[in-house]
Amino acid sequence: xxxxxxxxxxxxxxxxxxxxxxxxxxxxxxxxxxxxxxxxxxxxxxxxxxxxxxxxxxxxxxxxxxxxxxxxxxxxxxxxxxxxxxxxxxxxxxxxxxxxxxxxxxxxxxxxxxxxxxxxxxxxxxxxxxxxxxxxxxxxxxxxxxxxxxxxxxxxxxxxxxxxxxxxxxxxxxxxxxxxxxxxxxxxxxxxxxxxxxxxxxxxxxxxxxxxxxxxxxxxxxxxxxxxxxxxxxxxxxxxxxxxxxxxxxxxxxxxxxxxxxxxxxxxxxxxxxxxxxxxxxxxxxxxxxxxxxxxxxxxxxxxxxxxxxxxxxxxxxxxxxxxxxxxxxxxxxxxxxxxxxxxxxxxxxxxxxxxxxxxxxxxxxxxxxxxxxxxxxxxxxxxxx
Ligand code: ACO
Numbered sequence: 001x002x003x004x005x006x007x008x009x010x011x012x013x014x015x016x017x018x019x020x021x022x023x024x025x026x027x028x029x030x031x032x033x034x035x036x037x038x039x040x041x042x043x044x045x046x047x048x049x050x051x052x053x054x055x056x057x058x059x060x061x062x063x064x065x066x067x068x069x070x071x072x073x074x075x076x077x078x079x080x081x082x083x084x085x086x087x088x089x090x091x092x093x094x095x096x097x098x099x100x101x102x103x104x105x106x107x108x109x110x111x112x113x114x115x116x117x118x119x120x121x122x123x124x125x126x127x128x129x130x131x132x133x134x135x136x137x138x139x140x141x142x143x144x145x146x147x148x149x150x151x152x153x154x155x156x157x158x159x160x161x162x163x164x165x166x167x168x169x170x171x172x173x174x175x176x177x178x179x180x181x182x183x184x185x186x187x188x189x190x191x192x193x194x195x196x197x198x199x200x201x202x203x204x205x206x207x208x209x210x211x212x213x214x215x216x217x218x219x220x221x222x223x224x225x226x227x228x229x230x231x232x233x234x235x236x237x238x239x240x241x242x243x244x245x246x247x248x249x250x251x252x253x254x255x256x257x258x259x260x261x262x263x264x265x266x267x268x269x270x271x272x273x274x275x276x277x278x279x280x281x282x283x284x285x286x287x288x289x290x291x292x293x294x295x296x297x298x299x300x301x302x303x304x305x306x307x308x309x310x311x312x313x314x315x316x317x318x319x320x321x322x323x324x325x326x327x328x329x330x331x332x333x334x335x336x337x338x339x340x341x342x343x344x345x346x347x348x349x350x351x352x353x354x355x356x357x358x359x360x361x362x363x364x365x366x367x368x369x370x371x372x373x374x375x376x377x378x379x380x381x382x383x384x385x386x
Contacts, residue, residue: 006126006137007177007329010071010168012064013296014057015046015283022158029154036158041259045161045284048144055087055096057164058142061292062101065138067337067345069168073352076106077134080125082117082141082288084317085148086110097140102352106138114193115255115316117141117288122312122324123181125169137169141288148195150215159257161284165292176329180242182234182322189319192222227261230321232268235313238323246271250308251298255315256280256290277303287316304328
């Protein structure tokens with residue numbers, strides 16, 4: 001059997017239209033544009049509207065990625081949604097995206113590894129393809145961090161933003177695409193970046209709400225120190241695992257948390273900043289969306305050409321880290337969208353909405369028909385009783 005490789009053949013992104021600048025934040029908490037800019041490199045970030053959530057943003061990014069891949073949603077085998085802000089605690093956001101885009105033949109699950117989730121999901125999706133279990137895998141990174149922030153805590157609320165990005169992985173016989181991945185975790189640092197309540201250890205109560213324990217708590221210094229080491233070590237290991245040297249890497253796409261962390265990691269890898277992609281200035285830390293948003297913008301800006309090698313690196317809550325070395329296998333022209341492709345995609349979108357409405361309607365009708373009382377032995381016909 002020939003070896004199967006997971007090639008990135010589609011990419012897409014979505015960010016909400018509302019922009020929150022550092023100056024806006026200075027009206028809300030005791031901070032300044034100068035402090036945020038100099039400590040993080042962030043100038044502005046996007047905020048989800050009242051009708052937006054991780055699944056709605058993720059579905060928009062997914063449809064854009066499918067359009068570039070020229071793939072009908074029904075041909076997807078698997079959807080993995082990387083997220084730390086699912087729409088619901090129960091019922092995976094991946095399933096909501098599967099329904100919204102009409103991917104009627106796909107399995108779907110969420111993956112939470114903090115801000116490393118997207119790179120973790122790339123590794124999982126690539127393994128499904130390498131094993132032959134799937135041909136077309138959609139990886140979505142979507143987060144609505146604005147909903148889990150304490151907007152009175154200046155140490156955290158200035159750092160994050162909302163958004164989504166997605167890629168389509170397709171089975172290929174050519175040795176391109178995902179070449180090597182490295183995953184890691186150190187749970188002894190879990191409490192340096194976490195949400196204390198709302199899980200099984202401390203369920204929601206009036207007291208937890210009063211104590212603001214449903215919001216992100218972070219030890220910024222601790223996470224900063226960890227991030228620089230984790231990013232450079234994970235990237236070094238992944239590059240070596242792919243049989244390459246840092247010099248062979250054309251583009252480094254790090255998790256966009258803080259430009260100072262990115263610069264320190266690049267220094268440790270001896271990579272010049274011209275080979276590092278940065279867009280944290282416009283979006284802040286979008287968690288699971290940060291790496292795919294950066295990847296999409298890198299392609300749009302012509303920073304990736306066929307044959308280029310890139311390394312995507314994440315770090316985050318858990319604590320976790322992950323790196324993936326990828327050889328870019330598609331020509332830039334793949335992103336050009338002829339008018340008819342956009343039209344076909346609109347039809348798929350309408351089909352998905354109608355299909356979902358029909359399935360929901362059928363479910364309601366069958367719920368009316370099927371008795372809700374489960375028959376017991378006593379309910380059996382007398383003749384069948386022993
Ligand atoms: N505006 C003004 N002053 C502030 C603000 C703010 N927004 N936030 C903190 N300060 C103050 C502090 O209170 C402190 O004041 P003090 O000296 O009087 O006590 C001072 O500024 C310096 O604070 P430091 O924490 O030393 O600032 P530092 O240079 O370390 O930057 C930061 C803080 C930006 C949070 C940095 O530590 C960092 O980026 N850490 C990593 C965070 C991160 O990447 N998190 C995401 C992980 S990914 C995931 O899974 C979600």
